[in-house]
Amino acid sequence: MKLFGHPESGHAFKVRFFLTAHNIEHEYERVDIFSSRSERQKEFVENARYGEVPLLLHDNEALVQSNSILLYVADRWQLGLSQKTSLRQQTVEWLMWEANKIGMCLPQLRSFLRYEMNEMQGAAKPWLLDRYHHDVGIIEHVLSDGRQWIVDDAVPSIADFSLCGYLVFADQANVPVPPYTTRWLQRLYELPGYQPPDQLL
Incomplete structure (x- = not known):
């Protein structure tokens, strides 16, 4: 199994963090996402359908889109995804929510600060x-009942790994992380295999 990613990608981070936290053996290869697409590794170009990281190659399958990859790995290794229907459904709902909520606004805010791009125009910022x-407030509200993890209080699910993908970069976006969410992130940082993105990727 081989994962392609880059340290600037929260989407790649969430997948590699899940793999390392569960000691799932894999190769890792960095893709220069700032290079021309034509200059990237041939294996990556031929398999990454949308030209983005992460890309996971496993058993002659090319898997793309981070939350889809998390679902694949969780099903394949029976990790991070409850077999109880209600908990499984909640987990998948969080994956769908993350992709268009916290996984959309936070990386945009970060990019404008990180790469010194022109100031956002009009009402964008x-x-x-x-x-x-609003989005981090939803996470905060869910965690405010004292639960340890987003869905299954006993163990972190792929929902936790998905939601942390860009929250680990919150300081680079210059946005606050509320207290229950901060403590939840700290619990993730204490899992085996955790390293900051610039070290893990």
């Missing part, structure tokens, strides 16, 4: 900030 505060 306030809109993204409002989205972030």
Whole structure:
């Protein structure tokens, strides 16, 4: 099994973190996402259908889109995804939610600060900030009942790994992380195999 990623990608981070936390053997190869697509590794170009990281190659399958990859690995290794129907459904719901919520607004805010791009025009930045505060508020509310993990209180699920993908970069986006969410992130940081993205990827 081989994973392609880059340290700037929260999507790649969430997948590699899940693999390392569960000691799932794999190769890792960095893709220069700032290079021309034509200059990237041939194996990556031929298999990454949308030209993005992460890409996971396993058993002659090319798997793309981070949350889809998490579902594949969780099913294949029977890890991070409850077999109880209600918990499984909740987990999948969180994956769908993350992709268009916290996984959309936070990386946009971070990119504008990280790469010193032109200031966002008009209402773009306030809109993204409002989205972030609303989205992280939902996570905070769920965790405020004292649970350890997002879905199954006994163990972290792939929902936890998915949601942390860009929250680990919150400081680079200059946005606050509320207290219950901060403590939840700290529990993830204490899992075996955790390293910051610039070390893990």
